[in-house]
Amino acid sequence: MLNILKKRCNNGDEEGVEQRKGPWTLEEDTLLNNYISHNGEGRWNLLAKSSGKSCRLRWLNYLKPDIKRGNLTPQEQLLILELHSKWGNRWSKIAKYLPGRTDNDIKNYWRTRVQKQARQLNIDSNSHKFLEVVRSFWVPRLIHKMKDNSNTNSKATLPDLLGPVLQDSSFPHEFSNIDFSTSMSVDLKKTSQFMVMESSSDLETTCSLYLDGSRGSSSQCVSEGYSSFPCLEEDYMVATMGSSDILQLQDCHVADSTYEEDVTQDPMWNMDDIWQFKEYAHYN
DNA sequence: AACATTTTCAACCGCAGGAGT
DNA sequence: GACTCCTGCGGTTGAAAATGT
Incomplete structure (x- = not known):
């Protein structure tokens, strides 16, 4: 289930797992949302050793529910x-x-x-x-x-x-x-x-x-x-x-x-x- | 319409510092 | 104290969108 996220988030040091970069897909966002709703936020290392800053950043800067969109007032x-x-x-x-x-x-x-x-x-x-x-x-x-x-x-x-x-x-x-x-x-x-x-x-x-x-x-x-x-x-x-x-x-x-x-x-x-x-x- | 330029902003990178051992 | 791991932070990049010519 977390394979996609692992690919996305790993630090590149996990043998055989390619690190993915670039824009996030809807599927990846959904997976990350689901993962955090089950495991909670802030425990990024729980992303099975594949946790990386890009997952954390994606959550903090984009997916987190209270993030405001649009121009600054x-x-x-x-x-x-x-x-x-x-x-x-x-x-x-x-x-x-x-x-x-x-x-x-x-x-x-x-x-x-x-x-x-x-x-x-x-x-x-x-x-x-x-x-x-x-x-x-x-x-x-x-x-x-x-x-x-x-x-x-x-x-x-x-x-x-x-x-x-x-x-x-x-x-x-x-x-x-x-x-x-x-x-x-x-x-x-x-x-x-x-x-x-x-x-x-x-x-x-x-x-x-x-x-x-x-x-x-x-x-x-x-x-x-x-x-x-x-x-x-x-x-x-x-x-x-x-x-x-x-x-x-x-x-x-x-x-x-x-x-x-x-x-x-x-x-x-x-x-x-x-x-x-x-x-x-x-x-x- | 086509191309060039500029702007926006999500994402990446590397470093610093704290916590745990 | 030394080391490792993890998280947070600020700087930077580059793709996509917007705008100009």
Whole structure:
């Protein structure tokens, strides 16, 4: 019964059994599912000495029932950007805070989306400069998308998403030493307590960030140091992370009209954004 | 329609570290 | 302490799909 799996999963050191590589077939997936349902997950050596990492990976990255499919939501993207700024390429650690997403998913997202944007901007994705771009362009946009999503459905907000994170006893410690000068981090613990997605009857839904629980008053569109950022049409609150530990609230506007596109297919920055950044970088 | 190029993501590889002996 | 085995992790690859010309 397990012959196929043995061929698939063996480490190649079992005499006479050829190791199979390449894409998994439906039959192999079914066999692996059946095997795990009978023997349990995590005991990979029980795959009769033929257990190998590809079986384990296939299960963990694909077959496991709680694996999420489809594109990352803006909330998830925001969380990835945030956690990556804290921990770097600790994909599995980051993945722990995104239920249903694997380290492989997150790694792929970072390499294919985030690093791609960095390449287009011709800057190192690990540089402080790129962090600045992320928090100045990308984060506001994600927040905006979260707002848009909340208009059309009641999907989880960042606080919802962070619920399990905040219940994790290790998390507050990890976020207790935030260096705002080098990280895009806001104090997620605090922020999530006060980040509210407000829905009004019309389209003027506001995404607000409160640090002290009070409604953020805002009249300025841009803050010091970010004066070249566009603020044109649609109201929303932007959190910018400056050199202090005070989150600045801005009732800001967003430059272009790309928000009508399908969020799931969104190339996070268009050429206008990149051009704006290059101008910004040139004068700063 | 055909071909070229780019993007996506599942899968592989090798290393590190922990557990057991 | 030394060794082996196993698992987890991050980096990388390459086939398939999508997109552009």
